[in-house]
Amino acid sequence: MAKKDKEDDEFRPTGTIAVLAIFVITLIAIWATIYMILVGRGGTL
Amino acid sequence: MNTRQMHIDPYERNWMIFSAVMLVLFAAAVSVAAFGMGIEVPAPEQRVDPRTVATDPNSPWSNPGLREVSPGKYDAYILARAVPQWEFLPKELTIPAGSSVSFYVTSPDVQHGFKIQNTNANFMVIPGQVSKLTIRFDEPGTYDFICTEYCGSGHGIMYGTITVTP
Amino acid sequence: MTQYQVSAGEKKFIGWHLLTAILALAVGSLFGPLQAFEHAGWDFYPYIKPLIKSYYQGLTVHGVLNALVWTTFFIMGFLTFNVIFGLKRPLKNLTLNKVGFWMMVAGVVAAAIPILANEATVLFTFYPPLKANWAFYVGLTLVVVGSWVEGWGLFMTYFDWRKENPNERSPFIAFASILTSLLWQICTLGVAVEILTMLLPWSLGLLETVDPQLARTYFWFTGHPLVYFWLLPAYISWYAMLPKQAGNGKMFSDSLARLSFWIFLVLSTPLGFHHQYVDPGVPPAWKFIHSLLTFGVFFPSMMTAFTVVASLEHAGRKQGGKGALAWILKLNWKDPSVAAQLLAGLLFFFGGIGGLANASYNVNLVLHNTAFVPGHFHLTVATGVTLSFMGISYWLLPYLTGKQLWKPKLAVAQSWIWFIGMIIFSNSMHVLGLLGAPRRVPLGLAPYVPAEWNSRLFQVGLGGAILFVSGALYLTVMLMTALNKETVKEEVQVPIAEAMQDPALTPLWLDRWAPWIYGTLALIVIVYGPQLVEQIANIALTSPGFRVW
Structure with a gap:
């Protein structure tokens, strides 16, 4: 079974946070752009 | 075997909380647009016999076209068909x-499909069902409406035009 | 360390899946570039008229072979491998699985005949009242039922393992593969009911008319979880194999990997109305409920993003990677299997963004049936999934055949070419969609195309051409590997990333099936039941069939 290495205990996924930060900023920017297109075009009722 | 506490890395826990909050905010934003600004998706309107x-x-x-129901308010009855040829009636x-037009x-x-370019009118047209949305046209100009669902060989030529006069 | 030996017969059986999948991809991918070229105004269809009559016949071939046949065959082969290798035991009944496989093959042949005869030019969504030849529906049914039979064979193998190992945690790749297969069995009920109660009897002349709205509701019961059936096998590889290949990394969290798979099982079916936001026959309240569940199913993908990236970072750090992002360069990019899957994952981020936009209730008014949609799913199924499967096949084929991978550097180049071609293709499709361009139209010939679309339409064609080169390279590498006289020096080691924390520490509730399955079925009943009852009770069989192609 998996051995727990000492270095695994010390592993902090800081790079992951960096990658995902870029991802969510892109996500929010794209999503918000499309959302603003929707809102700019007005109601449908 | 005992059930054990699940181990979650603190970074990952924070990421999960962030993700959940972000998704809730997105859901809130679409709710505001839908229930606050009246940007809604089509609702069941009426059923008809396509035959x-x-x-x-x-x-x-049987007589598709524009009817003025009150000043500045119109109903547009539009037929989308593939037989005998691919076209909208009226074109x-x-x-x-x-003007505010209910399609x-x-x-x-x-x-x-029925999509009026540069507006929020975009919906499926399904035989047996009537699709309805209401759009207000403030900017003069021409707005193409196009078929957006595959309906046979002529799907790509099926469109019409709305002219909004000043 | 010697690994578990999969029997020669089973390797051959898995190999047959791979062969069928790749043949489907080979034929289907011929038409992909032709669609793209049509957008750019390069009309090749007149030249192939004796064989393929129209853009739409080509599009049907492309969609059915690439999205349905390539994926389903590859997936069933890969899941079968994972169950055998993960549980370290042979299939309980190989004959049963073979029966399932040959049913699927028979189904593909049955559907291919009318498609090639231009008698089923209904695209891969086959929305009635477009009416195909009956053999098309029989073929689809056989493919689905065959995949069920194969799934039953996997379940039986798992039951036996569980009986002998009541206290062990199920090995992750086997667990996730069984779950994927189960998800498929549940969700395909929709399309099975659609075909068996409406389309098949109708195409045989036993039924005069159908209800197109109800048919769409049945179809999308299957249609969205289908996406997860494609995706989860790629996730299995990203979670449990890729970190090992990329630099001897470990899976960051076994518990959360399992939890995300459970959430996929529970949530991926009861949200099909998010494909029907702009259908006239479904009440907005139900559409809205499905949209909330769709936001919910995005959550396990966010978890997956974290766990997979963290597992890769673990690999990168082990290889001496430093910095916030520079560790990425230390991953084993020279291995074509790694390069393909990393690039697939990278573009899949953007696929996720587009998917979330599509699924955001009224935001769909901007995007529905525009070119944004094929732009989106070419990042998901045609890259996140397909390029990953290509990457998996770069080790799986040598493993199964004992042949050395032919020109690994070329295989690495193939992945990069796909990546570049897809960026060009997909980016322009997304932009075109936002500008209002419809999907499923040869835009080069459409009368309403404004001049501002032209540069983007050209890029679609260019991207298609680059993708064609990449696809051809992939097929060449596969073919030359299969024919390679050079054998591998020692048996290919199956890449398995062990979990950072011993899976035995994973809580028991993440390894128990019954509560999750009951939950899944209950949620389906709650959020699909009322509308299904209402739509069936008010069924309007008013549409006769049309053949308008």
């Missing part, structure tokens, strides 16, 4: 700027 909807004299789609509509669209044959 007779274009020919029955009592059906508005052209003209309205003054500031009632149905099909006597296969499924179609």
Whole structure:
């Protein structure tokens, strides 16, 4: 079974946070752009 | 075997909380647009028999076109069809700027789509069902409406035009 | 360390899946570029008229072979491998699985005949009242039922393992593969009911008319979880194999990997109305409920993003990677299997963004049936999934055949070319969609195309051409590997990333099936039941069939 290495205990996924930060900023920017297109075009009722 | 506490890395826990909050905010934003600004998706309107909807004299789609229901308010009955040829009836509509138009669209044959460019009108046209959305046209100009669902060989040529006069 | 030996017969059986999948991809991918070229105004269809009559016949071939046949065959082969290798035991009944496989093959042949005869030009969504030849529906049914039979064979193998190992945690790749297969069995009920109660009897002349709205509701019951059936096998590889290949990394969290798979099982079916936001026959309240569940199913993908990236970072750090992002360069990019899957994952981020936009209730008014949609799913199924499967096949084929991978550097180049071609293709499709361009139209010939679309339409064609080169390279590498006289020096080691924390520490509730399955079924009943009852009770069989192609 998996051995727990000492270095695994010390592993902090800081790079992951960096990658995902870029991802969510892109996500929010794209999503918000499309959302603003929707809102700019007005109601449908 | 005992059930054990699940181990979650603190970074990952924070990421999960962030993700959940972000998704809740997105859901809130679409709710505001839907229930606050009236940007809604189509609701069941009416059911018709596609075999007779274009020919029955009592059906508005036997005489498709624009009807002014009150000043500046119109109903547009539009037929999307693939037989005998791929077309919208009517193909052209003209309205003054500031008009509010309710589109009632149905099909006597296969499924179609109806999308007015640069507006929020975009919906499926399904035989047996009537699709309805209401759009206000403030900017003068021409707005193409196009078929957005595959309806046979002529799908790509199926479109019409709304002219909004100043 | 010697690994578990999969029997020669089973390797051959898995190999047959791979072969069928790749043949489907080979034929289907011929038409992909032709669609793209049509957008750019390069019309090749007149030249192939004796064989393929129209853009739409080509599009049907492309969609059915690439999205349905390539994926389903590859997936069933890969899941079968994972169950055998993960549980370290042979299939309980190989004959049963073979029966399932050959049913699927028979189904593909049955559907291919009318498609090639231009008698089923209904695209891969086959929305009635477009009416195909009956053999098309029989073929689809056989493919689905065959995949069920194969799934039953996997379940039986798992039951036996569980009986002998009541207290062990199920090995992750086997667990996730069984779950994927189960998800498929549940969700395909929709399309099975659609075909068996409406389309098949109708195409045989036993039924005069159908209800197109109800048919769409049945179809999308299957249609969205289908996406997860494609995706989860790629996730299995990203979670449990890729970190090992990329630099001897470990899976960051076994518990959360399992939890995300459970959430996929529970949530991926009861949200099909998010494909029907702009259908006239479904009440907005139900559409809205499905949209909330769709936001919910995005959550396990966010978890997956974290766990997979963290597992890769673990690999990168082990290889001496430093910095916030520079560790990425230390991953084993020279291995074509790694390069393909990393690039697939990278583009899949953007696929996720587009998917979330599509699924955001009224935001769909901007995007529905525009070119944004094929732009989106070419990042998901055609890259996140397909390029990953290509990457998996770069080790799986040598493993199964004992042949050395032919020109690994070329295989690495193939992945990069796909990546570049897809960026060009997909980016322009997304932009075109936002500008209002519809999908499923040869835009080069459409009368309403404004001049501002032209540069983007050209890029679609260019991207298609680059993708064609990449696809051809992939097929060449596969073919030359299969024919390679050079054998591997020692048996290919199956890449398995062990979990950072011993899976035995994973809580028991993450390894128990019954509560999750009951939950899944209950949620389906709650959020699909009322509308299904209402739509069936008010069924309007009013549409005769049309053949308008």
